[in-house]
Amino acid sequence: MNTRTIRTLAAALSLTAALAISGCSGDGKPEMTVSGAFMPQPVNDKMAGGFMVIKNGSGTADKLTGATSSLSDDLQIHETKDQKMQQVQSMDVPANGELKLERGGNHIMFMGLKSTPKVGDKVTVELRFEKAGSVKVELDVKERTYNAQAPTTAAGHGH
Incomplete structure (x- = not known):
């Protein structure tokens, strides 16, 4: 094989791997x-509370079933009614x-923190979904x- 063929194959393989990792493999997940x-x-x-927007980009409904983090051994899903x-x-x-998941509404609750994070820190959380599996979030x-304020104009979109 010449160098060009090897590069083409390598590019094709890495693209295939990227698609599989990103969930674009069409498996219905x-x-x-x-x-x-964010966390105040x-x-x-x-x-502590955890807040975010979880977007499902597929035609298959799912459920958030849990969360884990090194910050706490007890993460709970809370709804506000x-x-x-x-x-x-x-x-x-x-x-x-x-x-x-927003203030005054549904959120993730961290109970019994192992440490107290400060402004500017990042807390890693692994969300668990019934069908999609695990998703890591900072x-x-x-x-x-x-x-967090939801963008009210088109200026806040497209990032």
Whole structure:
């Protein structure tokens, strides 16, 4: 084989691997992407909240069934109904839709923190989905008063 053939084969193989890793292999598994992930700096080492938008880019509905992190051995999925917070076993992520985890609403709760992260730190979380499997996410630790605002104009899209 000449060098050009080897390069072409290598490029084809790496492209195939990238497609398989990114979930574009057409196996029907939901494709989850996460944006705006953050955690307000915890007041103490007792608990903290995790917030993000989980987008399902496929025609297959899925469920968020759990989360793990080295920051805490007890991560819970909480929903807020009638201003009351309660732990649930899972949350639906609709086909071609999104699940918003936001202040005052549904969120991930870190119980019994092993340390207290500071503003500017990153907290790694592994989200578990019923069909999509695991997705690793980094939460940016923000000021306690920080609240993500959804873009209201087209200027906030396309990144």
